[in-house]
Amino acid sequence: MANLLHDLDENRDHYSRVLEQKPSLYYERFDQDLLEKQPLTKELVDKAFERLFPHKAGRLLDVGCGNAFYYPLLSRHANEIQGIDVCGPMIDEAKEAIAERGLNHCHVQEASALDLPFDDESMDVVFSWDFLHHVPDVPKTISEITRVLRPGGRYIALEPNIMNVSIAWYHFRRRSEWRLFLQNQFSIPRKLRNDFDVMVHYDNTIISFLNDRTWYIWKAADVLTSIPPFHFLSFRYFIDAVKRG
Ligand SMILES: C[S@@+](CC[C@H](N)C(=O)[O-])C[C@H]1O[C@@H](n2cnc3c(N)ncnc32)[C@H](O)[C@@H]1O
Structure with a gap:
């Protein structure tokens, strides 16, 4: 395997x-x-962040931040953002963009989620986007996230929904995405439940695919998946977990 x-x-x-x-x-x-x-993607991501962060976070850690292209929007929702990613070139590009955009409260560094370079209980929120299904050791990652999060702090993870046929097909065709078939909403929440109160929600925030031509397909899917039980077919699910104190 x-x-x-x-x-x-x-x-x-x-x-x-x-x-x-x-x-x-x-x-x-x-x-x-x-x-x-x-602009359609921007509106969707903006609305998703508004929903996820009804209150401004204090110190937020973004695990697997990639090149942080979404920081112009995410940065509105936290007083301080610390991003880490194991891929050096991603971090170099993120640093450049953060400096160009003057996002002075955002900081990124090359590091692994398996060994987070932060003190115990030093984060108010841990966030990750399309990251958990890539990480080779989910239990270790979760234990690191638990360690750096303060009691009562939130872990929010946005992930692709394997039950959506187009998402499953996309991930099936790319070896770099195969972990999704093991690491998804059926396996990950169980690993969090020891230390967190965990909710799983469904959502249609997507990035690739969305443009003027495909907007109507997306809109139809969004209407359909607003009706239970079709919400299980949404493009994405997210975990909203609160660390017990
Ligand atoms: C699909 S990208 C998502 C990046 C960003 N969150 C986004 O949504 O654009 C997944 C990222 O996770 C990072 N990653 C994978 N395993 C990691 C680990 N163990 N520690 C830190 N970053 C990791 C990869 O380098 C990659 O940048």
């Missing part, structure tokens, strides 16, 4: 190549100007 799934080094190499070679995936998912180029 192990050689079918990306380990930490392969993960790092994969995302380094995405930045170096800039395949279509880069422009669809990681482009620093994506939110400006795609």
Whole structure:
């Protein structure tokens, strides 16, 4: 099984190549100007953050922050953001964009989620986006997140929903995404429940795919998945977990 799934080094190499070679995936998912180029995506992400953060967070850790292209929006919801990612080129690009945009309360560094460079109970919120299904050791990652989060703090994770056929097909076609078939809403919440009160919600915030032509398809899917039990077919699920004190 192990050689079918990306380990930490392969993960790092994969995302380094995405930045170096800039395949279509880069422009669809990681482009620093994506939110400006795609106003519909920007609106969707903006609304998602408004829903996820009804109150401004104090100190927020973004685990697996990538190149942090969404910080112009996320940064409105925390007094301080610390981002970490295991892929150096992602962090270099994030640093450049943060400096260019003058987001002085956002800081990023190269580090692994398996060994977070932060003190115990030093974060009010831990956030991750499309990260958990890539990490090679979920129990260790969760134990690190638990360690750095203060009692009563929240862990919020946005993840692809394997029950959505287009999401399942997309991930099936890419080896770098195969962990989703093991690490999803059926397995991850169980690992959090020892230390957290855990809620799982469904949501249609997507980044790639959305443009003027596909908006109507997205809208139809959004209407359909607003009706239970079709919400289980949404594009995404998110975990909202509160650490017990
Ligand atoms: C799909 S990208 C998501 C990046 C960003 N959160 C976003 O939504 O654009 C997944 C990221 O997780 C990072 N990653 C994977 N395993 C990691 C680990 N153990 N520690 C830190 N980062 C990791 C990868 O380097 C990659 O940048």
